[in-house]
Amino acid sequence: MTCEEFQRILPELGSGNSLERVAHLRSCSQCAGLLADLNEIARQAKQLQGSLEPSPRVWQCIETALRNEGLVRGSIALVPSAQDAHSLEDEAHLQSCQPCAGVRADLDEISQQARLLQESDEPSPRVWNSIEIALRNEGLIRQPRPEPPRVRHAAPRWKLAWLVPLAAAAAVILGVVVFRTTQAPDLASAPPVQVQSTTSPEEEQMVRMVADRTPSLSAAYEADLKAVNDYIREAEGSAKANPRDEMAHQHLMSAYEQRAMIYEMAMNRSLR
């Protein structure tokens, strides 16, 4: 069984695994990882309260956004873009809530990455269908029901809750994107990844965690993160200008390794 064949039958896996599927899962870590992600999302979805189910407006908004980004055609869409219109209340909440702002930043990043995908890298409609079926089987998506008039400020938990399935969907898409890109290791044809040179909110939070534990190190972490992000930005530009230059890609890999090291060291330090 090939990876492509396995992906086609992903939705049916919950009803029992054949020997062939099990054998493929044992031999293919990528498909096993994809299935594990899907199961994790399903497990998380089960814990959602019925009252936390997003309204059809949310799904419609997501689908519209993905269509606008050109990520999906002719099927369902799951990820919104940064250009989506948000209400003033939503924006105010995002400015005051760090976790939600972080999730929003992640989604924007995913959306930005998705734009760089080649058309051939776009997941097939079967993948979207598989995700939809899986989410429906788990009861996360149900038929729309008449929605009683709701006072927005009367349900503060909802503001956070609608982000949960959104984040789950984003995780699935990110998993598919990563899965696809890892299957095509040709550096020359891979589009360079866009990364901002300044430190992200997550990185600023990471520096704060380091400062809480070891104040004297926070300045070093902050300065080094900026230096590494600048390196990534320059290396990306070089790799983009010279897509077949092995050395340019080596610089990019080295820059990413440096950032990964800083993340790892900061995480280990804050967990002590």
Add this chain to the structure above:
Amino acid sequence: MGGCKERATFLATVVVWAGSAFAADLIHKEFHFKVHRHASVSILNEYGPISVRPVSGHQVIVNAVLHSSRVTVDSNQRGSRVEIVSHLLPGATAETGKVEYDVQLPSDAGVTLDSSTGPLYAEGLRGDVVLVGNTGNVEVRNISAGHLHIKTLDGSVSLTNVTDGHVEITSVGGPVVMKSVSGPLVQVNSNKGNIAYDGDFGGGGQYLLVTNSGNIEATAPAFASIDVVAESVKGKVVNDFSLQPAHSSFVERAGSAFAGTLGKAASSVKLLSFSGKIHLKKRQ
């Protein structure tokens, strides 16, 4: 003459007295662990140096000097796995939380040392060595057969006489200096730090020295056997050798990139800098 002797005696007295007074707050602890072959020893120190050197016999001896009572040393042994952790108590600072470790262990032991500020030193080992420092300097001497992994933010890294193992160094700001370092894989990844290599590049190894804005200076003897590629995107490259043209797709650019072989081209050498200078230097 007699005056000099008196002054020397006085000075010695002052030094001993001052040392005693300073050492009054220090707390000495010693730990002994019996281990088998290929033991695993991990030391996690928030502030302060860690020094590791070999000792005969199947034992691990840890001498710890605590700079105050605001820090304790937790030890744990599971079979041949030994873990030592400096535990900071409330109110501890970089000074009061400091612990100095001097560790003796079997040369075949695997070692992991992690310290934020203190220098890390390892010598005479044959097992795998992992050194993680933030701003402290790292020095390694006489390591053979084991893998050596070093991660540091801004500390300097110095390797001397390291052979026959994988060497992987990732540093953001600190300089990396290597003398007589060879092995199947030698990889240095730096951002701002300079990289200096002085050795013969062994035989059959892969050497990859990459830096963003730092300079690279690689010094090799005339008899070195290498297949070398050097490129600086924005800086200059200088080559002291007469290289044979290499059969590769690499595009040479006068002053910023060169490639070629020397001798039988036993080892692959890549020297890459984004904006720094690269110099492949012939040892005189």
